[in-house]
Amino acid sequence: MISLRVTLFLVILLTSLNLSESLTRFIHGRRFYHDxxxxxxxxxxxxxxxxxxxxxxxxxxxxxxxxxxxxxxxxxxxxxxxxxxxxxxxxxxxxxxxxxxxxxxxxxxxxxxxxxxxxxxxxxxxxxxxxxxxxxxxxxxxxxxxxxxxxxxxxxxxxxxxxxxxxxxxxxxxxxxxxxxxxxxxxxxxxxxxxxxxxxxxxLALVNFTDYLVVVNNSLYLYSPSCPRFIAQAMSQIEGLMMTPGGRSTLEKLFRTCDSIDSDLDVANFYSAVIGNFEEAVQYNKDNRLSRNTTITIDLLCDTMDQGSIGDPLTRYATVNDIFLEEYGQKCLDISYKKFIDEMKSVSWESSASEGGRQWTYQTCVEFGFYQSTDSPKHPFGQNIPADFYINQCKDIFGSEYDLNLLQRAVRDTNTNYGGYTxxxxxxxxxxxxxxxxxxxxxxxxxxxxxxxxxxxxxxxxxxxxxxxxxxxxxxxxxxxxxxxxxxxxxxxx
Known part of the structure; x- marks a missing residue:
C-alpha cells in the first residue's frame, strides 16, 4: 500500500489551486528561500x-x-x-x-x-x-x-x-x-x-565536487537500499526519452516543465533540476529549521520511489518532482537554460537573483568551485552534468574571463590562504x-x-x-x- 505521507501529497497535488510562478530555489548546493x-x-x-x-x-x-x-x-x-x-x-x-x-x-x-x-x-x-x-x-x-x-x-x-x-x-x-x-x-x-x-x-575548495552525489546516494541507501536502484532505473528511462523529440515531449508533460526542452543546455538544466530535488531533501533532511517546516524528507522521497503501486520508476520520479513543486507553490518546473542565465545576469537588488543566487554563484566562480557534477560512477543519477556545465555558467553570467583557468587559480589561492585540509x-x-x-x-x-x-x-x-x-x-x-x-x-x- 502507498504510505500515508505519499497519499497525502498525491491528494494535495490533485486539489491545490493556489500555485505561484516557478523559481530557482536550489543553486550550487544552497537553498534560497526566505519566508x-x-x-x-x-x-x-x-x-x-x-x-x-x-x-x-x-x-x-x-x-x-x-x-x-x-x-x-x-x-x-x-x-x-x-x-x-x-x-x-x-x-x-x-x-x-x-x-x-x-x-x-x-x-x-x-x-x-x-x-x-x-x-x-x-x-x-x-x-x-x-x-x-x-x-x-x-x-x-x-x-x-x-x-x-x-x-x-x-x-x-x-x-x-x-x-x-x-x-x-x-x-x-x-x-x-x-x-x-x-x-x-x-x-x-x-x-x-x-x-x-x-x-x-x-x-577545502575544489572545482569538481564529485563526492557530493556519492554522499547523497549513501544517505538514500541508509534509509532504503532499493531507493537508489529505482532512481537509477528512472534516470535510465529519462536518458532514453531524451534521445527523441517525442520522448522529450513526454518528459515535459510528466515533469510539468515551464518550457520545452530545446537545447543540450536545457537537457543539462533539466537533469540538474530533477537531481536537485534529491540533493535538497538529503542536505536538509529533518533539520528542525526555524522559519519554514517541511515534511519533505529522505523518508518521503524513498517511500515514493519504492511504491510500485504509483507506477514505474519514471512515474515515481515525476511524483517526487510534483511533491517539490507543490511544496514551494510552483506551477511548473523551470528548465530553460536561457531563462536561468537571464535571471542570474540581473544586477538589480529588486530581482529574484538578489535572494542570493547571483552572489553565491559569483563566489563559486571566483573562490570555491564546489560544483556538484555527476562525474563519479558511485551514484544513481547518470553522467549528464559535468563540472564544465557549471564553469560555463560562470562565463555566461559574468563574462568570458570567468573560465576554468581563473577558477583553478582561485581555488588554489583559497586553499593557500586558509590551509584547506592543513x-x-x-x-x-x-x-x-x-x-x-x-x-x-x-x-x-x-x-x-x-x-x-x-x-x-x-x-x-x-x-x-x-x-x-x-x-x-x-x-x-x-x-x-x-x-x-x-x-x-x-x-x-x-
Whole structure:
C-alpha cells in the first residue's frame, strides 16, 4: 500500500489551486528561500530590531573611503556584563534570519553562560548591500576575505559600544559557508575571537565536487537500499526519452516543465533540476529549521520511489518532482537554460537573483568551485552534468574571463590562504552530519591539529547541531550538543 505521507501529497497535488510562478530555489548546493511574512511577524512579536553598522567597502585599499550600512542584531537578555562571553553568529550566502536571535542551540548555551548574542549579515546578502547594484564590477567587493574583515571591524565596534573588556571572550558560530568563516575567523584573527564552532563547513575548495552525489546516494541507501536502484532505473528511462523529440515531449508533460526542452543546455538544466530535488531533501533532511517546516524528507522521497503501486520508476520520479513543486507553490518546473542565465545576469537588488543566487554563484566562480557534477560512477543519477556545465555558467553570467583557468587559480589561492585540509587554527570544533553531503569536504575523523576537535553525528544532515532541539532528535545529536557545551565551558576558562 502507498504510505500515508505519499497519499497525502498525491491528494494535495490533485486539489491545490493556489500555485505561484516557478523559481530557482536550489543553486550550487544552497537553498534560497526566505519566508518574509513569517519572519516579519516573528520580529514584531519578539521585539527584534534590525540594526545597521557603518562598514568599510574595501578593507584592503586605504584609498577607498566609502562605507555602507551592514545589518546586524543583538540579544542581551542573558548577558552578564562583567564576565559574560560574546557569541557571534556569522551570516552567510542568503538573507539572514533574525529568528536566530531567539531560537537555536546557541541561545540555550547563551542562557547557560550569560552570553551576549550578536549576529552579522554577510555583505551583499539580504539587506546588507554595499553597492547600488550587483554588477560584476561591484561584486569584486564580495569575497570571504572581505567578509572576515567585516567581522573583525564589527567585533571592535561591538566591543566599544558595549564597553567590553578582555574578560568578555568571543566565540563565533556558523553553519555551512558561515561554518567555514567561523573557523577562518579564528585562524586569521585569533586576537579577536577566542574560539569557534564550525558546523557543516566545507574546508577545502575544489572545482569538481564529485563526492557530493556519492554522499547523497549513501544517505538514500541508509534509509532504503532499493531507493537508489529505482532512481537509477528512472534516470535510465529519462536518458532514453531524451534521445527523441517525442520522448522529450513526454518528459515535459510528466515533469510539468515551464518550457520545452530545446537545447543540450536545457537537457543539462533539466537533469540538474530533477537531481536537485534529491540533493535538497538529503542536505536538509529533518533539520528542525526555524522559519519554514517541511515534511519533505529522505523518508518521503524513498517511500515514493519504492511504491510500485504509483507506477514505474519514471512515474515515481515525476511524483517526487510534483511533491517539490507543490511544496514551494510552483506551477511548473523551470528548465530553460536561457531563462536561468537571464535571471542570474540581473544586477538589480529588486530581482529574484538578489535572494542570493547571483552572489553565491559569483563566489563559486571566483573562490570555491564546489560544483556538484555527476562525474563519479558511485551514484544513481547518470553522467549528464559535468563540472564544465557549471564553469560555463560562470562565463555566461559574468563574462568570458570567468573560465576554468581563473577558477583553478582561485581555488588554489583559497586553499593557500586558509590551509584547506592543513588548517592550523586552535580552539575550534568541527561538527558534521553523516547524511550531509558537505561533510565530504570537512573534518569528520582525525582533527586537523591537536588544538581542534571533530564531532561526526550519525544520522543527521546539514547544520543539525545549530537548530533547536527536538524530542525526535537522535541520541547522537544530543550527545554532540552536549560535547559542544562542554567545549565552550572549557574554552571560557582558558
Amino acid at each position: 518574509e511574512k513569517q519572519i516579519r511577524l516573528f520580529k514584531i512579536k519578539n521585539n527584534i530590531t534590525d540594526l545597521y553598522y557603518d562598514q568599510e567597502l574595501d578593507h584592503f585599499n586605504e584609498a577607498e573611503s566609502r562605507t555602507w550600512k551592514q545589518r546586524y542584531w543583538v540579544n542581551d537578555e542573558f548577558f552578564e556584563r562583567e564576565s559574560g562571553p560574546v557569541f557571534l553568529m556569522i551570516g552567510g550566502e542568503g538573507e539572514e534570519n533574525p529568528i536566530w536571535m531567539k531560537k537555536g542551540n546557541w541561545v540555550v548555551l547563551a542562557q547557560k553562560y550569560n552570553a551576549l548574542l550578536v549576529m552579522l549579515e554577510h555583505r551583499f546578502y539580504g539587506k546588507s548591500r554595499p553597492t547600488e547594484d550587483m554588477s560584476t564590477d561591484n561584486l569584486k567587493y564580495l569575497s570571504s576575505e572581505q567578509g572576515l574583515a567585516d567581522l573583525a571591524t564589527f567585533r571592535q565596534f561591538i566591543h566599544t559600544s558595549f564597553n567590553l573588556t578582555n574578560s568578555n571572550k568571543w566565540i563565533s558560530f556558523g553553519g555551512s559557508y558561515p561554518g567555514s568563516l567561523s573557523a577562518w575567523f579564528r585562524l586569521k584573527y585569533p586576537h579577536l575571537v577566542h574560539a569557534a564552532v564550525s558546523s557543516s563547513a566545507p574546508m 588548517y592550523e587554527g586552535s580552539r575550534v570544533v568541527f561538527v558534521n552530519g553523516e547524511i550531509d553531503p558537505w561533510h565530504a569536504l570537512g573534518f569528520t575523523g582525525q582533527p586537523p591539529n591537536s588544538n581542534t576537535e571533530t564531532i561526526f553525528i550519525k544520522g543527521t544532515a546539514h547544520c543539525a547541531d545549530l537548530y533547536p532541539s527536538s524530542q525526535k532528535d537522535p541520541a547522537s545529536l544530543t550527545q554532540a550538543r552536549n560535547r559542544i557545551d562542554e567545549l565552550i565551558g572549557q574554552w571560557l576558562t582558558q
